[in-house]
Amino acid sequence: xxxxxxxxxxxxxxxxxxxxxxxxxxxxxxxxxxxxxxxxxxxxxxxxxxxxxxxxxxxxxxxxxxxxxxxxxxxxxxxxxxxxxxxxxxxxxxxxxxxxxxxxxxx
Amino acid sequence: xxxxxxxxxxxxxxxxxxxxxxxxxxxxxxxxxxxxxxxxxxxxxxxxxxxxxxxxxxxxxxxxxxxxxxxxxxxxxxxxxxxxxxxxxxxxxxxxxxxxxxxxxxxxxxxxxxxxxxxxxxxxxxxxxxxxxxxxxxxxxxxxxxxxxxxxxxxxxxxxxxxxxxxxxxxxxxxxxxxxxxxxxxxxxxxxxxxxxxxxxxxxxxxxxxxxxxxxxxxxxxxxxxxxxxxxxxxxxxxxxxxxxxxxxxxxxxxxxxxxxxxxxxxxxxxxxxxxxxxxxxxxxxxxxxxxxxxxxxxxxxxxxxxxxxxxxxxxxxxxxxxxxxxxxxxxxxxxxxxxxxxxxxxxxxxxxxxxxxxxxxxxxxxxxxxxxxxxxxxxxxxxxxxxxxxxxxxxxxxxxxxxxxxxxxxxxxxxxxxxxxxxxxxxxxxxxxxxxxxxxxxxxxxxxxxxxxxxxxxxxxxxxxxxxxxxxxxxxxxxxxxxxxxxxxxxxxxxxxxxxxxxxxxxxxxxxxxxxxxxxxxxxxxxxxxxxxxxxxxxxxxxxxxxx
Numbered sequence: 001x002x003x004x005x006x007x008x009x010x011x012x013x014x015x016x017x018x019x020x021x022x023x024x025x026x027x028x029x030x031x032x033x034x035x036x037x038x039x040x041x042x043x044x045x046x047x048x049x050x051x052x053x054x055x056x057x058x059x060x061x062x063x064x065x066x067x068x069x070x071x072x073x074x075x076x077x078x079x080x081x082x083x084x085x086x087x088x089x090x091x092x093x094x095x096x097x098x099x100x101x102x103x104x105x106x107x
Numbered sequence: 108x109x110x111x112x113x114x115x116x117x118x119x120x121x122x123x124x125x126x127x128x129x130x131x132x133x134x135x136x137x138x139x140x141x142x143x144x145x146x147x148x149x150x151x152x153x154x155x156x157x158x159x160x161x162x163x164x165x166x167x168x169x170x171x172x173x174x175x176x177x178x179x180x181x182x183x184x185x186x187x188x189x190x191x192x193x194x195x196x197x198x199x200x201x202x203x204x205x206x207x208x209x210x211x212x213x214x215x216x217x218x219x220x221x222x223x224x225x226x227x228x229x230x231x232x233x234x235x236x237x238x239x240x241x242x243x244x245x246x247x248x249x250x251x252x253x254x255x256x257x258x259x260x261x262x263x264x265x266x267x268x269x270x271x272x273x274x275x276x277x278x279x280x281x282x283x284x285x286x287x288x289x290x291x292x293x294x295x296x297x298x299x300x301x302x303x304x305x306x307x308x309x310x311x312x313x314x315x316x317x318x319x320x321x322x323x324x325x326x327x328x329x330x331x332x333x334x335x336x337x338x339x340x341x342x343x344x345x346x347x348x349x350x351x352x353x354x355x356x357x358x359x360x361x362x363x364x365x366x367x368x369x370x371x372x373x374x375x376x377x378x379x380x381x382x383x384x385x386x387x388x389x390x391x392x393x394x395x396x397x398x399x400x401x402x403x404x405x406x407x408x409x410x411x412x413x414x415x416x417x418x419x420x421x422x423x424x425x426x427x428x429x430x431x432x433x434x435x436x437x438x439x440x441x442x443x444x445x446x447x448x449x450x451x452x453x454x455x456x457x458x459x460x461x462x463x464x465x466x467x468x469x470x471x472x473x474x475x476x477x478x479x480x481x482x483x484x485x486x487x488x489x490x491x492x493x494x495x496x497x498x499x500x501x502x503x504x505x506x507x508x509x510x511x512x513x514x515x516x517x518x519x520x521x522x523x524x525x526x527x528x529x530x531x532x533x534x535x536x537x538x539x540x541x542x543x544x545x546x547x548x549x550x551x552x553x554x555x556x557x558x559x560x561x562x563x564x565x566x567x568x569x570x571x572x573x574x575x576x577x578x579x580x581x582x583x584x585x586x587x588x589x590x591x592x593x594x595x596x597x598x599x600x601x602x603x604x605x606x607x608x609x610x611x612x613x614x615x616x617x618x619x620x621x622x623x624x625x626x627x628x629x630x631x632x633x634x635x636x637x638x639x640x641x642x643x644x645x646x647x648x649x650x651x652x653x654x655x656x
Contacts, residue, residue, distance in 0.1 A: 029384065036383040037496075044497025048519030051499070055632050059640050066638040085638075 109214050110139040111207050111264060112188030116180035117198045118147040122157055124199040124310060132196070133163050137207035142166040143187045147180035148173055178276045178284050185267075185275045192226075192264040195285055199310040200261060201233060206306040210264050213302045224296035225289075227263040229625065231641055233308035240641040243526055244623035244633070246534070248299040251480075251581050254334055255531035256355040257286035262307035265292055280333055282326025287333035294341060303624045331356050343483065352523050352530050357585075360479030362403040368474055368544070369454030370396060370406060373437075373446035374464040375413045376420035381467075381496055381591050388464040388591070390423045395468035397427055402475040404458070407431050411450040414438040444556035444565045447540070451550055459550055463541040465591045469494060473586035477544040480532065480581050487578025488545040488570065490538025491586040492529075494520045501590050502542075503528075504535035504582035506631035507619045511567055511608075513539070514631050525633040532583045536619045537570025542588050549573060557607070564608045571612050 012021075070078060113132050117125060132142045146158060148171050158168045169183055185193055192210070196202065206228070214223045231242040245258055252258050265288070273291040280287040293299070331347045334356050338345045345360040374389040381391075393408050408428045412420060414436045424432050435453045437446055451459050458478055469492075470476075477489040493502035503514040503524065514535075515524050523530040540556075543566065553572040556565045570580055608616065617628075627634045635641075 033383045040382060040496055041498040044495065044499045045519055047497060048499045048517060048522065051517040052519070052522070055634055058634055062634075062637045063640055070638075 108139060109192055109211050109220075110190040111137070111141070111192050111194050111210065112190035112267065113140060113142045113194040113196050113202075113207075114181065114184035114188055115142065115144045115196045115198050116147055116177055116184055117144060117149060117154060117158075118174065118177075118180065119149045119151045119154065120198045121312070122151070122153045124312065125154065126157060127201050128196065128198055129157075129163070129166070131200075131202040131204070131206075132166070134204045135202065135207045136205050137211055139190070139211075140165055140207055141188065141190050143184045144168050145180045145184040145187075146170045147175060147177075176281050178278055178281050181284060182276045185270060188267055191267060193267050193270050194264045195261060196307075197261065197309075199312055201308040201310065202262070203306050203308070206262060209302060209304055209306055210262075213300050217298060217300055219298065222297040223300055224266045224269045224298060225263065225292060226300040226302060227259045227261075228302045228304055228306035229623070230261055230307040230309050231305050233310040235311065239305075239308050242305050242625070242635070242639060242641045244303065244625045244635070244639075245301060245526075246623065247301040247620035248293075249534045249621060250293055251579065252531055252533035253286075253289060253293060254337065254356075254358060255350070255533070256527060257283075257289065257330070258526065258531075259289055260285070261309060263289070269295060280329045282323050283330035283333050286330050287336075290333055290337040291340075294337070327354065327356075334358065345479070350530065352527055355527055355531055358532070360476075360482075362475050362478050363482055366404050366458055366478055366482075367456035368404045368406055368458040368460050368478060369409050369433075369451070369456035369547075370460045370462050371409045371411065371447060371450035371454060372462050372464050373411045373443060373450065374420070375441075376417050377464070379465070379591065387420065387423065388466075389420065390427060392462060392464050392466045393424060393432075394427045395466075396474070397431075399468055399471045399474075401472045404474055404478050405456075406474070407433060407454065407456050409433045409435060409450045409454045411435040411437050411446040411453075413441075442558070442561040444558055444561055447565075448555045448558075451547070451555060454547070457547050458544055459547055460542070460544045461540045462588075463590065463592070466493075466542060467589040467591075469589050470585065470587040473588065474544070476583055476586040480583060481544055481546055485577070485579055486581055487549045487573035487576065488538060488543055488580045489586070490535065490580065490582040491542040491544075491588055492520075492582075492584045493539065493542060493588055493590040496589060496591050500529070501592065502539045503584075504533070504621075505537035505539065505567065505570065506622055507536045507567070507612075507616045508622050508626070508631060509617055509628045510631065511564065511616065512631045515633070516631065518632075528633075530584055532581055532585070534579050534621055535570075535582045536574065536580070536615070536621055537567050538580055538582055540566035540569065541590055541592070542586075545573070549576075549578060552576060559607045560604050563602060563604050567608060568611065571615050 070081065073081060115128065142165060144158060144166060146154060146168065149155065167187060169187055171180060171183060210226050213226050214220050217223045229242060229244050231239045234240055269292055273295065276284045277287055335347045343360060345358050348357045348359065350357045372389060372392060376387065376389060378385055378387045389410060396406060408431050410424055410432065412434060421434055433453055435449055437449060439445065447461055458481060460474060473491060477491065480486055480489045490504055495501050498520045500515055500518045500520050501513065506512060506514050515529060553576055557568045560568055574580060625636055625639045627636050
């Protein structure tokens with residue numbers, strides 16, 4: 001029997017890849033792909049954490065900048081700074097929306 | 108001019124914290140207020156002493172003979188309220204001096220002040236050392252999100268007649284009484300106003316939910332019952348379970364009937380390498396859905412395929428989808444919008460799932476999750492969570508904030524996000540058409556995809572048309588696909604087609620109601636504007652001295 005199996009293997013090797021070899025190759029490919037996917041997810045986890053930390057860093061730098069800027073201000077400059085912020089964030093956008101709406105109505 | 112009744116239930120609090128709370132109400136710049144404080148039979152004599160000694164005009168103290176719990180005490184407080192609005196305030200929270208004045212201004216500033224039934228603000232946390240931190244910048248009224256968790260918390264003012272109409276606090280919901288009340292009020296409120304200003308400091312104390320959300324399992328159980336009751340009242344057939352994070356609930360809607368979902372996939376039949384293997388994208392996209400047997404919906408696959416088509420594409424699809432496949436040949440030059448419209452025209456389902464071919468189903472049951480949401484009459488479109496091949500987040504809902512992009516782009520795919528926003532179903536200004544489900548009647552009513560936008564922004568335009576028609580757009584983290592798109596996908600407001608979007612949606616692209624004006628423009632990752640991140644506040648004393656808290 002072992003001789004017959006050996007002979008079968010010898011003949012298979014002579015005729016090239018068999019359906020068994022294709023199945024094995026496919027299994028190998030599937031395992032390799034799964035490993036690649038797992039590795040990609042590990043890398044993605046790190047990449048995601050980096051994105052999250054980049055946000056934290058942006059926040060810290062922004063806070064530092066704001067505090068340093070305001071620390072050097074006197075009361076008048078500080079109030080002017082707040083007023084400027086209010087103008088840019090609240091008044092100007094609202095006025096812009098109003099003007100646009102009026103313009104649309106006229107059209 | 109509205110009058111406010113601030114209601115506070117008290118039971119053996121830290122006396123200093125209670126004093127700070129009382130003082131913050133006394134210091135209000137708005138005169139028309141009443142503070143109803145109900146002492147729920149505190150055993151600490153210092154509490155009674157404080158309330159007896161510190162007599163203030165406008166404050167009414169009610170002492171209960173027997174301890175009855177937060178709901179009973181809160182109900183007594185509401186019963187004693189006489190103002191136009193009831194303002195809920197915990198005994199250790201602190202109002203900013205202008206809180207009631209700002210609430211009044213928000214009510215008076217509404218288009219129809221008489222219709223304002225609820226107004227709520229942002230809040231931050233009050234640390235044990237007295238410093239404030241971690242501001243919570245909330246979206247405008249977001250009912251789907253409220254079903255998932257109480258994102259409103261405090262500060263909130265509710266018209267007293269409405270509180271009475273819904274029956275006030277309900278017995279048996281201790282710990283979740285505010286959430287239960289807000290759900291019932293939200294069902295009937297005519298206008299709900301969000302004031303994007305921090306008007307309340309929520310104290311972080313050892314027993315506070317703000318400090319450790321795992322401390323109150325009974326409250327969470329009560330919260331789930333409140334949500335289940337709410338869903339039953341509004342006619343949504345669903346079960347409510349604990350969510351994947353403390354403080355949020357998982358709503359599992361049951362699909363009504365056996366609806367047909369037409370999966371509309373435009374494709375050029377392209378191939379590419381994913382996880383080391385070459386795949387024909389459209390085959391894998393369809394196969395992953397055919398392989399998911401968990402759904403109640405019947406699927407039809409409408410594949411809009413470029414002509415001349417590789418015969419391999421149709422043969423493969425036919426072997427995967429069988430009779431459920433409808434091929435729509437497309438011979439004109441590439442036009443994503445036109446292809447989608449052609450696909451929907453050939454579809455027979457009452458629901459359309461617009462799906463990119465470079466996707467693969469990640470979470471079984473995703474389509475039923477989306478159908479369950481889209482079966483609510485006022486939901487116009489439902490978006491899904493999309494992950495890049497490395498597991499990072501590609502789509503968590505659109506944000507239109509002087510840029511057009513995806514919320515929290517590139518974050519870890521399983522991250523709950525700021526204030527759990529990636530772990531809950533929530534309203535969005537728009538969602539990507541890479542995986543979006545909508546009813547056929549909604550698609551037809553808004554005229555489908557705009558042919559003025561053949562490549563980009565067509566989903567933005569579709570989303571905004573749907574919202575302009577009065578529908579909500581909901582994003583759910585419980586429907587999830589892999590999306591093998593290039594990572595660099597991000598559209599600043601620029602390019603050939605932007606003029607069309609700018610012409611039609613100028614204001615909407617600059618005011619996203621589900622973002623917050625306190626967050627930095629041009630960002631979609633909830634980064635605050637400078638000076639608003641909760642960093643120690645700068646205080647200027649009258650003598651000009653600067654104090655850093």
